[in-house]
Amino acid sequence: MSLSNNQKPTPHVALLPSSGMGHLTPFLRFAGSLAEQNVRVTIITTHPTISLAESQALSHFFSTFPQINPNQLHLLPINDASVNSEDPFYLKYEAIRRSSHFLTPLLSSFSPPLSALVTDMSLASTVIPVTKSLSLPNYILFTSSAKMLTLFVSSHTIIGSKLPNDSDETEEFIRIPGMPPIPKSWIPPPLLSNKPNLLKTHIIENGKMLIQSDGILINTFQNIEHESLAALNDGKVVNGLPKVTPIGPFAPCDFERNKSIAWLDDQPVGSVLYVSFGSRTAMSKEQIRELGDGLVRSGISFLWVVKEKKVDREDELELGEVFGDGFLERVKGKGLVVKNWVRQEEVMEHKAIGGFLSHCGWNSLTEAVWHGVPVLAWPQHGDQKMNAFVVERIGLGMWVEDWGWGGGERVVRSGKIGEKVREMMGNELLREQAGKVKEEARRAVGDGGSSKKGLIELIEIWNKFIP
Ligand code: UDP
Numbered sequence: 001m002s003l004s005n006n007q008k009p010t011p012h013v014a015l016l017p018s019s020g021m022g023h024l025t026p027f028l029r030f031a032g033s034l035a036e037q038n039v040r041v042t043i044i045t046t047h048p049t050i051s052l053a054e055s056q057a058l059s060h061f062f063s064t065f066p067q068i069n070p071n072q073l074h075l076l077p078i079n080d081a082s083v084n085s086e087d088p089f090y091l092k093y094e095a096i097r098r099s100s101h102f103l104t105p106l107l108s109s110f111s112p113p114l115s116a117l118v119t120d121m122s123l124a125s126t127v128i129p130v131t132k133s134l135s136l137p138n139y140i141l142f143t144s145s146a147k148m149l150t151l152f153v154s155s156h157t158i159i160g161s162k163l164p165n166d167s168d169e170t171e172e173f174i175r176i177p178g179m180p181p182i183p184k185s186w187i188p189p190p191l192l193s194n195k196p197n198l199l200k201t202h203i204i205e206n207g208k209m210l211i212q213s214d215g216i217l218i219n220t221f222q223n224i225e226h227e228s229l230a231a232l233n234d235g236k237v238v239n240g241l242p243k244v245t246p247i248g249p250f251a252p253c254d255f256e257r258n259k260s261i262a263w264l265d266d267q268p269v270g271s272v273l274y275v276s277f278g279s280r281t282a283m284s285k286e287q288i289r290e291l292g293d294g295l296v297r298s299g300i301s302f303l304w305v306v307k308e309k310k311v312d313r314e315d316e317l318e319l320g321e322v323f324g325d326g327f328l329e330r331v332k333g334k335g336l337v338v339k340n341w342v343r344q345e346e347v348m349e350h351k352a353i354g355g356f357l358s359h360c361g362w363n364s365l366t367e368a369v370w371h372g373v374p375v376l377a378w379p380q381h382g383d384q385k386m387n388a389f390v391v392e393r394i395g396l397g398m399w400v401e402d403w404g405w406g407g408g409e410r411v412v413r414s415g416k417i418g419e420k421v422r423e424m425m426g427n428e429l430l431r432e433q434a435g436k437v438k439e440e441a442r443r444a445v446g447d448g449g450s451s452k453k454g455l456i457e458l459i460e461i462w463n464k465f466i467p
Contacts, residue, residue, distance in 0.1 A: 012112045026248075060254070061253070178230065216243070216244045221248055267301055275295065296334055297415065376421065
């Protein structure tokens with residue numbers, strides 16, 4: 001057991017995120033909120049994950065939460081040379097799966113002993129057998145929406161057996177509890193494919209395994225996803241699913257800010273469109289050029305993060321190469337183009353930002369919710385169409401479904417992009433609604449709020465597990 005200032009014993013909890021910033025970031029934020037409640041936190045991860053994170057952000061993290069000592073960050077040893085693979089799927093799942101035999105000795109070695117392990121959903125089938133063998137309570141932190149969780153936990157029934165053949169065009173909709181029938185086109189394509197593929201296998205395996213966890217935590221809140229949360233907890237999705245507790249949206253932390261974008265300070269309040277497609281999404285050069293022209297044609301000021309390769313950070317892309325001569329000249333004065341990465345939190349909280357053209361990664365959306373920034377949704381892959389659906393449903397923004405999956409075969413032309421950007425940025429109702437959602441989010445995590453209550457209840461349960 002660990003002792004807090006008032007000498008009450010507190011639980012010691014280990015967190016095991018999956019790779020990639022989209023997973024590491026919510027785990028670090030969660031670690032921060034646990035530390036603020038005097039829970040002792042240990043973080044377990046891998047070298048590939050840490051090398052994707054900005055080392056500066058990590059050191060800020062430890063200085064923001066002095067309760068979490070850097071010695072409480074444990075890296076799973078990975079000896080396999082192929083772990084340098086650039087395949088994000090490999091990094092995400094296989095790196096940890098292959099090092100899972102290191103978990104048993106590690107988890108049993110902590111002092112004070114652990115009260116629980118919180119794992120990313122994508123690691124459930126690897127980690128739950130280990131925690132069962134140690135009789136260690138295992139919780140899942142799901143880093144996407146409750147809608148996506150519903151799809152994942154029911155995927156072996158919805159997708160596994162009943163899915164029509166790829167060629168079957170009669171079934172255009174899928175019924176998932178807690179939401180209206182949704183078009184098949186919103187489901188990540190590998191899940192719909194009848195051909196065996198790693199993503200589908202992982203999602204089905206991990207979805208089935210969740211039943212054996214002790215609880216599922218999720219980075220969402222009641223007001224924006226109450227139907228899906230109710231369906232999950234009423235046993236309508238899967239019988240015997242452990243309690244699903246919404247504890248979000250995770251508030252951004254100081255460690256993510258360093259106030260570097262002076263350009264924004266010179267822009268009028270609410271005038272700038274922030275354009276970013278997350279940490280991993282790449283677009284074709286043709287689409288990037290159309291997007292650039294569309295932004296210029298919109299007449300709206302923009303801050304645009306351009307990324308070409310499917311990695312978190314890289315320095316090879318030459319913007320001149322992508323845009324051709326003259327583009328950057330045309331852009332000057334109308335917008336700022338930044339290569340590969342900005343500190344998004346710092347951008348989103350800036351008063352000059354009036355809208356967000358987003359790929360709809362769940363973290364990006366919860367950040368837009370947190371700051372009350374209206375969204376123009378342009379999903380690119382994975383869970384993002386389902387997330388765009390949430391954006392529309394809660395009135396946070398607009399989704400042009402016709403644009404399809406970005407980065408796909410179809411190129412969306414600059415005229416359409418410019419038109420929708422203007423429409424979104426000029427929509428006062430959206431701004432108002434985004435402001436309301438922001439207030440609801442802050443109420444949910446504030447004292448007495450639904451997510452804060454969920455967190456406190458969870459810690460009370462962990463208190464009972466203090467060995
Ligand atoms: N992010 C950032 N700067 C960038 C791109 C992304 O700080 O230039 C952060 C963003 O704030 C979010 C995370 O990286 O917290 C991306 O997660 P998300 O779920 O939105 O998308 P993913 O990268 O997983 O597709």
